Amino acid sequence: MSLLRACLAILKREVRLGWGAGGGALLSASFFAGSVMVAPFALGPAPDTLGKIGPGYLWLALTLASLVSLERLFQADLEDGTLDQMLLSPVPHSLQVLSKIIGQWLATAAPLLATSPIAALLVRVEPAVILPLCGQLAVGSLGLFLIGAIGAALGASVRRGGLLVALVVLPLYAPSVIFGASAAAALAAGGDFFSQPFLFLCALVLAALAFAPVAAAAAVRLHVD
Amino acid sequence: MTAERHQQHDVRLQIAGVALQRGFRRLVTDFDLTCAPGDIIALQGPNGSGKTTLLRALAGFHTPASGRITLSRAQGDEIEEQGEVLSFLGHQDPIKAGEKLIDQLRFWADLCGASRDRVTEILARVGLTKQADLQGGVLSAGQRKRAALARLLLEDRAIWLLDEPASPLDQEGRALLGTLLDQHARRGGIILAAVHDPLPGVVARVLNLGTRESEVAA
Numbered sequence: 001m002s003l004l005r006a007c008l009a010i011l012k013r014e015v016r017l018g019w020g021a022g023g024g025a026l027l028s029a030s031f032f033a034g035s036v037m038v039a040p041f042a043l044g045p046a047p048d049t050l051g052k053i054g055p056g057y058l059w060l061a062l063t064l065a066s067l068v069s070l071e072r073l074f075q076a077d078l079e080d081g082t083l084d085q086m087l088l089s090p091v092p093h094s095l096q097v098l099s100k101i102i103g104q105w106l107a108t109a110a111p112l113l114a115t116s117p118i119a120a121l122l123v124r125v126e127p128a129v130i131l132p133l134c135g136q137l138a139v140g141s142l143g144l145f146l147i148g149a150i151g152a153a154l155g156a157s158v159r160r161g162g163l164l165v166a167l168v169v170l171p172l173y174a175p176s177v178i179f180g181a182s183a184a185a186a187l188a189a190g191g192d193f194f195s196q197p198f199l200f201l202c203a204l205v206l207a208a209l210a211f212a213p214v215a216a217a218a219a220v221r222l223h224v225d
Numbered sequence: 226m227t228a229e230r231h232q233q234h235d236v237r238l239q240i241a242g243v244a245l246q247r248g249f250r251r252l253v254t255d256f257d258l259t260c261a262p263g264d265i266i267a268l269q270g271p272n273g274s275g276k277t278t279l280l281r282a283l284a285g286f287h288t289p290a291s292g293r294i295t296l297s298r299a300q301g302d303e304i305e306e307q308g309e310v311l312s313f314l315g316h317q318d319p320i321k322a323g324e325k326l327i328d329q330l331r332f333w334a335d336l337c338g339a340s341r342d343r344v345t346e347i348l349a350r351v352g353l354t355k356q357a358d359l360q361g362g363v364l365s366a367g368q369r370k371r372a373a374l375a376r377l378l379l380e381d382r383a384i385w386l387l388d389e390p391a392s393p394l395d396q397e398g399r400a401l402l403g404t405l406l407d408q409h410a411r412r413g414g415i416i417l418a419a420v421h422d423p424l425p426g427v428v429a430r431v432l433n434l435g436t437r438e439s440e441v442a443a
Binding site for chain 1 (some may be wrong): 247281284286287306308309311312313315317318319320321322323324328331332333334336337338360362364376424
């Protein structure tokens with residue numbers, strides 16, 4: 001099973017490099033934790049206001065935190081010629097890109113999601129809702145990483161292109177954030193985990209899983225010429 | 226020595242009427258070349274004459290403005306996927322600073338479907354046994370080039386495209402490069418190298434990609 005072996009190798013390498021020296025896997029989690037930490041200062045610590053805004057604020061923090069690691073997703077490989085070699089591999093390029101995205105998601109989103117229950121406590125989310133809410137954030141974060149990869153691929157050859165990538169990606173994030181935040185609001189109002197907005201979010205993530213790797217692979221190919 | 230190592234390569238490369246362009250500048254026009262198994266070709270020419278662009282076009286990274294590049298097996302069937310038969314060694318070395326050298330080579334072995342067992346043996350062949358457990362960031366330019374050569378051996382493809390392979394190597398490294406090139410050509414491999422100095426240790430067909438102006442200047 002050489003295809004599976006190659007994809008797993010890419011995925012594991014992405015995790016290894018992310019956690020290695022200078023990999024920056026914890027940057028997104030730190031950004032997420034930091035932005036949640038300032039929320040009570042900015043919005044006021046009153047439990048009823050904060051509790052109302054809290055679930056939506058977590059989605060905002062997740063969206064912005066997921067932008068942090070995007071810039072380097074393809075840029076490092078483009079600069080050191082790794083991308084050339086990956087194009088020469090017999091493994092389909094979109095599968096390689098998918099493995100890279102999943103690898104980065106595991107390396108950067110996992111610590112972020114691990115901090116999310118504490119973050120939820122900080123913004124006064126009802127304790128009973130915290131774990132289901134974090135589950136929804138986990139599903140949504142995969143969608144954000146997949147969609148973000150398209151922007152990262154487009155901006156891969158731009159020096160200091162992080163802000164450009166953010167500008168490209170944020171409008172594409174809108175549907176996921178809308179459904180994610182509505183699902184969170186439904187949870188906070190005592191609704192089901194599998195509410196209608198959450199099902200829409202799941203559909204979005206599945207669609208991104210199918211299309212984003214192909215689009216990102218095509219975009220990244222443009223820079224190799 | 227594995228049985229696989231003794232297997233002969235039988236890939237042919239044919240370039241017909243290729244023109245290469247960068248921006249609005251024509252670098253190469255009507256370039257023809259046929260390579261049979263065992264050919265070693267040194268591409269020479271001043272900076273900016275299109276050596277790297279030609280190699281990148283052969284690897285499929287750059288689309289020629291016109292012309293045709295065909296890879297075929299001895300029996301005559303054409304090869305669609307460049308990656309099946311071709312290795313590329315660019316002037317950048319795909320070495321990650323934060324990963325052990327041996328892990329990087331294992332990664333390349335996984336990606337091209339080569340056996341992981343050969344990694345240690347190949348590292349010994351290119352003289353990097355002591356560096357196997359070092360992080361990529363501490364390797365010198367010459368050691369990085371040796372690591373790239375190790376990747377080439379690991380991939381075991383018929384055609385080697387080399388962009389300035391000898392530049393950062395020391396005397397011993399150049400001798401090693403010569404041996405590797407010679408062994409590859411003897412097995413029926415094709416080597417195309419963009420160089421400024423003659424390739425060490427082998428006799429190569431020299432092709433000049435010089436522009437007309439530079440020929441007058443020379």
